[in-house]
Amino acid sequence: MAVGARLSALICFLGMLVLVGPAARANCGVDAELGEVAEECDKSAATIEAEKQKYPTSTWTVRQICKDARRLPDGTCFNPSTCTTVEGVPGTRYVVFRDGEYDGTACLSAGEKESIEAPPDVRVLVIRAFERLEWPSSQLTVQPVGGKTLVNLKTNFYTSNDKPTSISVRLVESDVVVTARPIAYRWNFGDGTSMVSESPGSPYPNLDVAHVYEQLDEVAVSVDTQYGDASFTVNGGPPEAIPSTIWVNGESQDLRIVEALPQLVLQ
Template identity: 45%
Template sequence: MVSIQCGNGGICTEHVECNEAGEEGFVHDVYMDGTDVGDVCVPASEVQQVDLAKLVIREFKRIAWPASELVVQPPEGKTLVNFETNFYTLDSEPVTKEITIAKQKVTLRALRSAYTFHFGDGTSTQSSSPGRPHPHLDVTHSYQQVGEVAVSLDVTYAGEYRIGDGEWTAIPDTLTVTGAAQNLEVVEALPQLVLR
């Protein structure tokens, strides 16, 4: 099978017509088994075009993008029942990777577009905000009963790419990275008599 390499995002539009052994085709910059064999007159029936955009989307989904680290306040794995517990992450910056597709340099950029906070009691909330440390309380949850819960944070990435130094193009799909669970103990504050 013959692969056509195109410099305009994988869509070959500037074909030059040719005729090889009586069969009509087009002149292409052709790679066979990964080797550039130059400009060749290829019959239309034997050509498999490389759709670079599809390859980029496939690579975007294949790459292991990082999970976001969940921070819980109060710290040290304990919170109070009927108390606003604060959740946030400091991971909010875009993540960039450079890869090679069809012998072209492609830059992928993953942007955190949504955060899903799982509170471990059967409830969760999705936010475009990564939350913020105290005293800002962007993402909070109040537990109604004591016990141990496993809390976690999933992050949804939107993506964009550019070929070489070209314009950034949005990737139409998103992907979600599941964060590791961490234990949180919900306790009750009890009054204590202090003698002086």
Template identity: 40%
Template sequence: MKSGSDTSDYVAGHSDHTYSLRPACGVGGLALCADPATCNIEGHDGYLFNIYEDGKRTPLDWQACLTEQEAKRLGGLTPGLVQHAFERLAWPASDLVVQPPNGKTLVNFDTNFYTTNAHPTTRTVTLLGQQVTIEATPTEYTWHFASDGGSDGGSDGGSDDGDLATSDPGAPYPDLRITHRYARVGGVRPSVDTTYAGRYRVGNGPWRAIPDTLTVPGAAVDLRVVSATPHLVGY
């Protein structure tokens, strides 16, 4: 097993060859692995990599123990590199559906909210010459019922303008799962943010979890809170 500096010196000393790195799997020893084995050398924690020369299918008879920074510099795919790609990719913002429709609701009425963004989205990218599939699944929704800060029709706030976090995307009427009652008439701009959990696979390898989640803010919609107008009905 070689350290990062020894690996760099070896590659530099054999410039008449080309080299590539692939993670050494923590279980099974597969060359193509999304979950590299960990190691420690010269007091530094790192990941274990197999070294390939001139595109050969069989790696060299030694492995490199590389820190995240060393692996990036030498062209090795690491979990941190996948996390960075996950954060830079465009994942869908959730469209907010409000019922009653047409941008109006009643004061002191259970206004219904939901989004249809409830299924995984997949992107395929090439990282350091390897095909990586990244999947993002909505796991949490943060509902902002008066996201303009005015809250329930006024700029001075209100008692029921708090946000709500759920794992539920809500549902159309009559299945009321995410509702809010506005205490005052006026204009509000509700929205919903979506938190994604990610996983990835290299080639056809096993799926591995991406450690950190990612939150995508949703666009606000215009909503007018009105009072019901009584009408006299003749008999």
């Protein structure tokens, strides 16, 4: 067989494979034409919503994928590329952006598109941010001072951290101020005991928070602070309550429990 005849037969055979081969099917529900490879959509509305939970302060936008290059001034396609969502609803193919950066493609219905582009709820973001803010720990004061106290006598504990704290944050292009105050204190005495009080304690001679050590020892003491009674404002508006509370651990310090030894004094 001549070379030209062999080449013609090969081309014919390949053409038959294209015609009888199955249509490629895109993940987002688009049936490709015979012999074409369809571009896959790698996201659905559900996967984007999951990512919005992971990145709650991000801004999400989408842009239609067009069948041709013609667009209206607002970016809408004259001939948008259509698809079928995973729920079987007619949709449109979009390019997805997170904070202006390309984040993949998706097949979305009209309602899903509006939901994805809706800005995050500021209140939800504030409640999530409340526990991540750097609330100050309480500075512990122990009396007697000097890192030593006496066995079988009351040791006094207190902190001066009893005022509200306000922290400014920027969320969803809004100026937010979060305020909380100490509502409880957990006193860790270092000998296996602790107590919780609403009082921050007070300096001697008042013994609002006191502890008696019953044996000689070297311990690490600290006070943890629970913040609550919290609220926030948005762009200087009225305060709104936050139902959350959070414990902030205090820094520990060493304390020696010693015995008072009698001393002879010359008169």
